Amino acid sequence: MILILFSTTFSYSEHKVNTSIEVPSPEPRKQLIYIVSDNRIPFWAIMGRGITNSASMLGYEINIYSSENNAKRELEFIVKAIQDKVSGIIVSPTNSSACVTILKLAKSAGIPVVISDVGTDGGEYVAYISSNNREGAYQIGKILTKKLFELGWGESKIGIIAIPQTRLNGQARTAGFIQAINESGFKGVDIKQQSTFTKQETYNLTKGMIIEHPDLHAIWLQGSNRYKGVLQAIADSGKKDKILLLTFDAQPEFPELIRQGILLASAMQQPYLMGQEAVSAMDRHLNGKAVEKNRQLPIIIISRENIAQQLKTIKRTFPGTQETDIEN
Amino acid sequence: MKTDYPERSLYATLGIIIISTVTIITSIHSAYVYIETKNKIIQEMKYSSKHTIVTLQKNIANLIASYAINEYDKLTLSEMNHRANFAIIVEDYNMGKILGKKAYTSGKIKADNGNIIDYNPDNNEQNKQLEECYYSDRDDITSSQGIKLGSITIYISDHSMQIQLNEIIKTTIIKSVILSVFLILSLFITIRFFILQPLSNIIGIINNGDADGIPVKRIPNHGSTEIFDLANTINHMIRSIKDSRIKLTEQHNKLKVHEDQLHRSQKMDALGTLTGGIAHDFNNILGVVSGYAELLESRLKEQPKLARYAHEIVTSGERGAKLTRKLLSFSRNVESKESKLNLNTVLYEEKNMLEKTLTVRIKLVLKLAEDLWFVRLDKSDIEDAILNMSINAMHAIAANGQLTLQTHNESLSSLNAKQLGLEAKDYVVLSIIDTGCGMDKKIREKIFDPFFSTKGEKGTGLGLSQVYGFMERSKGTINVSSEPGQGTQLNLYFPRYEENNNKILSADGHQPTNLKGNEAILIVDDEPALLDLSREILSQQGYHVFCAEGAKQALEILAAQHINCLFSDVLMPDMDGYQLAAIVQKKYPYIKIQLTSGFSDDRHLNQQSDTLHQYMLYKPLSSHSLLQRIRTLLDEPEDIQGK
Ligand SMILES: Nc1ncnc2c1ncn2[C@@H]1O[C@H](COP(=O)(O)OP(=O)(O)OP(=O)(O)O)[C@@H](O)[C@H]1O
Ligand SMILES: [Mg+2]
Numbered sequence: 001m002i003l004i005l006f007s008t009t010f011s012y013s014e015h016k017v018n019t020s021i022e023v024p025s026p027e028p029r030k031q032l033i034y035i036v037s038d039n040r041i042p043f044w045a046i047m048g049r050g051i052t053n054s055a056s057m058l059g060y061e062i063n064i065y066s067s068e069n070n071a072k073r074e075l076e077f078i079v080k081a082i083q084d085k086v087s088g089i090i091v092s093p094t095n096s097s098a099c100v101t102i103l104k105l106a107k108s109a110g111i112p113v114v115i116s117d118v119g120t121d122g123g124e125y126v127a128y129i130s131s132n133n134r135e136g137a138y139q140i141g142k143i144l145t146k147k148l149f150e151l152g153w154g155e156s157k158i159g160i161i162a163i164p165q166t167r168l169n170g171q172a173r174t175a176g177f178i179q180a181i182n183e184s185g186f187k188g189v190d191i192k193q194q195s196t197f198t199k200q201e202t203y204n205l206t207k208g209m210i211i212e213h214p215d216l217h218a219i220w221l222q223g224s225n226r227y228k229g230v231l232q233a234i235a236d237s238g239k240k241d242k243i244l245l246l247t248f249d250a251q252p253e254f255p256e257l258i259r260q261g262i263l264l265a266s267a268m269q270q271p272y273l274m275g276q277e278a279v280s281a282m283d284r285h286l287n288g289k290a291v292e293k294n295r296q297l298p299i300i301i302i303s304r305e306n307i308a309q310q311l312k313t314i315k316r317t318f319p320g321t322q323e324t325d326i327e328n
Numbered sequence: 329m330k331t332d333y334p335e336r337s338l339y340a341t342l343g344i345i346i347i348s349t350v351t352i353i354t355s356i357h358s359a360y361v362y363i364e365t366k367n368k369i370i371q372e373m374k375y376s377s378k379h380t381i382v383t384l385q386k387n388i389a390n391l392i393a394s395y396a397i398n399e400y401d402k403l404t405l406s407e408m409n410h411r412a413n414f415a416i417i418v419e420d421y422n423m424g425k426i427l428g429k430k431a432y433t434s435g436k437i438k439a440d441n442g443n444i445i446d447y448n449p450d451n452n453e454q455n456k457q458l459e460e461c462y463y464s465d466r467d468d469i470t471s472s473q474g475i476k477l478g479s480i481t482i483y484i485s486d487h488s489m490q491i492q493l494n495e496i497i498k499t500t501i502i503k504s505v506i507l508s509v510f511l512i513l514s515l516f517i518t519i520r521f522f523i524l525q526p527l528s529n530i531i532g533i534i535n536n537g538d539a540d541g542i543p544v545k546r547i548p549n550h551g552s553t554e555i556f557d558l559a560n561t562i563n564h565m566i567r568s569i570k571d572s573r574i575k576l577t578e579q580h581n582k583l584k585v586h587e588d589q590l591h592r593s594q595k596m597d598a599l600g601t602l603t604g605g606i607a608h609d610f611n612n613i614l615g616v617v618s619g620y621a622e623l624l625e626s627r628l629k630e631q632p633k634l635a636r637y638a639h640e641i642v643t644s645g646e647r648g649a650k651l652t653r654k655l656l657s658f659s660r661n662v663e664s665k666e667s668k669l670n671l672n673t674v675l676y677e678e679k680n681m682l683e684k685t686l687t688v689r690i691k692l693v694l695k696l697a698e699d700l701w702f703v704r705l706d707k708s709d710i711e712d713a714i715l716n717m718s719i720n721a722m723h724a725i726a727a728n729g730q731l732t733l734q735t736h737n738e739s740l741s742s743l744n745a746k747q748l749g750l751e752a753k754d755y756v757v758l759s760i761i762d763t764g765c766g767m768d769k770k771i772r773e774k775i776f777d778p779f780f781s782t783k784g785e786k787g788t789g790l791g792l793s794q795v796y797g798f799m800e801r802s803k804g805t806i807n808v809s810s811e812p813g814q815g816t817q818l819n820l821y822f823p824r825y826e827e828n829n830n831k832i833l834s835a836d837g838h839q840p841t842n843l844k845g846n847e848a849i850l851i852v853d854d855e856p857a858l859l860d861l862s863r864e865i866l867s868q869q870g871y872h873v874f875c876a877e878g879a880k881q882a883l884e885i886l887a888a889q890h891i892n893c894l895f896s897d898v899l900m901p902d903m904d905g906y907q908l909a910a911i912v913q914k915k916y917p918y919i920k921i922q923l924t925s926g927f928s929d930d931r932h933l934n935q936q937s938d939t940l941h942q943y944m945l946y947k948p949l950s951s952h953s954l955l956q957r958i959r960t961l962l963d964e965p966e967d968i969q970g971k
Binding site for chain 1: 397
């Protein structure tokens with residue numbers, strides 16, 4: 001559900017350049033495979049570009065298979081990869097549980113695996129590349145509390161509409177946000193979890209919270225899709241200027257919403273960079289070098305204050321992307 | 329059969345019994361628990377596996393359908409964690425298809441260290457363990473449309489069961505040991521304090537016995553019922569033993585007394601027979617000597633000098649006769665003239681004479697009981713006896729002293745009577761008590777023997793023998809108690825006089841003065857000298873005297889001659905005087921009969937001859953008494969005799 005904003009045009013251009021370079025090799029080139037949960041989603045597509053770019057630069061043949069959120073297809077790709085005796089597998093699994101099976105099968109075939117985002121519930125892998133969700137959520141929390149004090153809502157209640165807390169990234173985001181809130185002396189926090197991810201569900205959760213807590217002045221949506229459900233509920237409750245909204249991950253219209261003050265702030269991961277890091281880790285492993293097992297990449301925070309500076313980057317990151325939800 | 333050693337201790341026996349009992353009981357109990365537990369575990373296992381399969385089947389079906397391999401892997405892991413399965417193996421046909429196999433096999437298995445690890449189908453070790461599993465249950469996994477998606481197999485090992493069962497065995501052993509130790513301890517304590525302690529107390533008391541080994545103390549009866557009963561029983565036994573001993577001692581003493589009495593009477597009888605025999609012969613000789621001397625004296629009236637010689641012979645004869653009478657008196661062979669007497673009266677009469685005899689150095693004290701019963705005695709005998717014993721006392725008292733004569737009535741119990749060798753009836757007791765030198769046992773035992781004397785030439789040793797004979801005749805007894813330096817007490821027991829015994833025929837009747845007669849008298853005696861003497865005495869007075877030396881001759885004479893009076897000796901060789909008298913009384917009832925004897929012997933006493941015995945003349949006869957008796961007899965009316 002995220003539109004990936006690349007931090008550097010540099011890396012993007014490098015990627016472009018490297019894929020076009022033909023590296024002559026006396027031996028057949030080592031083959032890597034990237035199995036992605038759904039390449040139709042921009043976040044993964046951008047990550048795929050980062051991977052392709054980096055693999056080409058390092059002289060690997062790279063194939064990208066999109067499971068399209070289908071566990072069976074994902075498994076079929078893994079089996080195929082094993083049958084093809086690829087040198088390494090980079091995976092953004094459909095979920096962390098399915099990843100365990102992938103790791104198991106790969107292990108039995110002796111193929112190294114690098115996980116790029118989502119994570120795994122277990123098993124052996126070379127490296128896990130992820131965003132520093134906790135840190136991002138912490139900064140979002142800081143921006144919120146600062147704003148609440150500015151507005152004189154120091155005693156305010158804060159609501160969280162959370163993604164499922166069974167997900168590792170969900171837990172990290174909550175922990176980081178709560179830490180910031182606590183450091184600023186706020187105590188009244190209410191958490192409600194999404195499960196169906198429909199607009200109606202989000203609307204209902206928000207409305208319930210507003211009714212339950214009259215002193216509610218802030219809502220943090222841990223994802224970014226269905227933000228309209230939140231805005232709708234706030235408007236219907238007649239609290240339009242009384243409740244601040246924050247999100248995590250971005251939508252293309254967010255810069256405009258931030259500028260208008262409808263959205264206070266949001267966080268953006270860096271999929272291109274993550275893809276590059278995944279290939280780099282695999283390469284190091286295949287060359288027998290030490291690899292940092294859990295690599296966390298920083299998250300970019302955009303708010304009214306820094307939107308002008310980040311805009312260039314954001315805009316460069318968005319060309320060709322749809323205004324659809326991007327799920328990660 | 330015989331056991332010289334005690335068998336093993338009570339403790340050991342009970343210990344063995346307890347240990348075996350506890351072991352058997354706990355073993356049975358444990359076997360039961362073992363089987364029960366085993367069955368329960370098996371039941372649980374089956375239930376558990378069924379339950380596992382049922383819970384997993386549906387979930388896994390969905391997960392297989394959605395290719396969520398890790399999810400059903402997690403499910404099996406959690407199921408493994410929650411239930412005591414050895415392994416859960418899942419066959420996934422969907423995944424199998426992807427892999428180009430029939431099924432993708434995965435699952436969880438319990439490692440040797442108890443950790444749950446992944447099942448690897450290629451691991452032979454694991455496969456072997458699965459084969460060895462105690463129980464397994466396999467079920468198909470089907471989708472809701474009924475398509476077979478795979479299978480699930482639950483394996484249960486008996487390893488955990490074995491551990492549990494071993495635990496049961498272990499706890500059983502521990503329980504048995506603890507229970508045994510506890511029971512043994514409590515039993516030991518119980519036995520020690522409630523059985524062995526009281527028993528050893530009882531043994532202690534029983535061992536503390538007197539010279540005969542009979543326990544001195546009673547066993548205190550307290551404690552448990554059984555010990556109480558035991559104590560009572562033993563006490564009862566001890567009491568019985570003690571009683572028996574008393575009886576035994578009594579009987580022993582009685583026997584001893586009887587034995588002594590028997591011994592003494594045998595001795596006295598023998599002595600009596602001996603002295604009686606000698607005295608009898610001696611008496612006859614003396615009779616002849618004295619008789620002829622008397623005849624001689626009466627014929628020599630004109631020659632005073634010769635007459636005096638003859639008189640000397642008569643006097644000496646009389647002294648000799650006196651001596652033999654003493655001897656005969658001991659051997660009871662004397663004529664006695666018994667009469668109803670009061671001993672107190674006799675003692676009063678004797679008092680003066682005794683005081684004179686004893687002189688002033690010895691004080692005479694009479695302690696006479698009032699209402700003293702009468703006795704039947706020969707007065708002169710009792711007087712002699714008192715004198716004899718008083719003189720002995722006088723001899724025994726060296727300087728000054730006291731002689732006490734004491735009388736009292738005594739009804740002898742059968743026990744006392746037996747000890748005295750008497751019948752149990754009323755007695756009058758005369759005690760002669762002196763403060764003299766006393767006697768030791770050796771002397772005491774011989775004092776009644778004739779001729780026993782410690783006085784040498786001065787004593788004849790016949791004094792107490794005479795008293796003894798007198799007591800025998802009186803159907804009484806005499807006993808002595810004396811210790812050296814303690815004085816002497818002699819007790820004389822006389823039977824109380826009984827009224828129905830009062831037919832005393834006094835010998836002192838009318839004494840005829842005319843001794844002459846002319847009747848025909850037949851004298852029978854086997855002693856020719858005495859025969860001659862009697863004939864001489866009687867014929868001098870005018871009687872017609874016939875003589876026979878035996879019964880046979882006498883009967884011949886009686887058949888030929890008219891005889892008025894038969895004068896016969898009792899002791900004769902072929903037929904005795906009583907037998908002869910009987911014949912004569914039958915054949916010639918008019919003939920008066922007079923018997924004579926050297927012994928006062930009761931052997932021939934019977935109804936018929938009672939009167940004959942009563943008027944018996946005892947040898948040696950004085951001519952005067954013979955003549956007087958014959959005259960009296962002849963003068964009596966006829967019907968007195970033979971009644
Ligand atoms: N009262 C007494 N005290 C001590 N000894 C006695 C007593 N009476 C008798 N004796 C002893 O018994 C013996 C026998 O006594 P017993 O009267 O039979 O004979 P005796 O006195 O010696 O001689 P006898 O009486 O014939 O002159 C005596 O020698 C004397 O040793
Ligand atoms: Mg004497």
